[in-house]
Amino acid sequence: MLGSMSDTLPSKPLATPRRVWSIPRAGSLSRLALHTEPLAPPGSGEVQVEVTAVGVNFADVFACLGLYSATPSGKFTPGLECAGRVRSVGADVDRWRPGDRVMVLTRFGGYATALNASAATLWPIPESWSDAEAAAYPVQALTAWYGLTALGNARPGAVVLVQSAAGGVGLNALQALQTLGARAVAVVGSAAKREWLIGQYGGQYGLTPETVIVRSPRLAADLDAALASLGAQGFDVVFDAVYGADFEPSFARLAAEGRHVLFGAADFMSVGRRPNPLRLAWQYLRRPRLDPLAMISQNRGLLAFNLIWLWHEASRLPEAMRGTLALIPNPPHIGGCYAFEDAQAALAAIQSGKTMGKLVLEPHRAAEPAAE
């Protein structure tokens, strides 16, 4: 006897529900909203990942505020990285199996409890690392690796100025410099960060009270004192994503052949939930500028980059991840874990400029009870 149609046709894979943060258009953090939607099965070349941790980046705030040039126009989900377990794989995916622990690079879309990602953007989680550490690693470690080696040309013995040294990228940069045998001078935004950095990592990264500086109007004198304590004439590399008042005194202290590597403009961060256009315009008009002709005779250079281009160069990712893990082999410092529902609080914390290390969202963590 013939079976019914439903017995004979292959069953169609079903969409599964997921929670996702999205914003209808960039411009204000208040527009970010959490909702539930169906997630289709993975397409050809894709892997479906159940997300267990999401990395929070300073760039996520810039993206929501509309101050990040790579931000999609219209509705988007923030998030450049996450970690989790492979749930299922689409056609033409050989490398990954259900259950594999993976970190995922996402060009936006990471703030989700499950997602479909191109198989080429996944990387296995080192065995001893937690999922939170894995989600915290790719963006900031790749940034430190690329900026310090490919652009900064940091070598053993080099003297390198690291801005925001207690932050996510900054701590990765300090670890990279230790591996390279280079010497770091750290700049941070508060006395509390300075104390924490010296106490937590001073011994490991060769930092002394002279080489950890709190940003202040007397920065030039502090930089000179730090260089003198290292017996150095100038910096071989300045690693800078602040682009504020420190820019000119740092550039002026580059040694011959020194490179200032610029990869962000944290100084342009807004204070509230939406940008202040007048303040931004004023800052933009007064931004530090350089004269390329003067750079020739000074033998100093400025290089700049945005790593987001790498997300489109999937064939280069394995080489990039291998290089990064060799340079920065230890898991990152997690400064705070938040429930997935508390993404707004995590973004506010990183926007404040007070955080140390990396913040992570965890879908399986219970949300903080609302304040009375």
Ligand SMILES: NC(=O)c1ccc[n+]([C@@H]2O[C@H](COP(=O)([O-])OP(=O)(O)OC[C@H]3O[C@@H](n4cnc5c(N)ncnc54)[C@H](OP(=O)(O)O)[C@@H]3O)[C@@H](O)[C@H]2O)c1
């Ligand atoms: N180009 C790229 O490909 C790329 C990739 C990743 C990150 N980035 C950039 O690298 C920087 C570090 O990123 P991250 O995710 O690791 O963040 P983070 O360093 O953990 O946090 C940002 C830090 O910026 C500093 N800052 C300076 N002025 C600020 C202001 N007006 N408001 C708030 N914070 C201010 C604060 O530290 P201190 O006060 O201690 O300096 C703050 O902690 C960011 O500027 C980010 O946009 C660029």
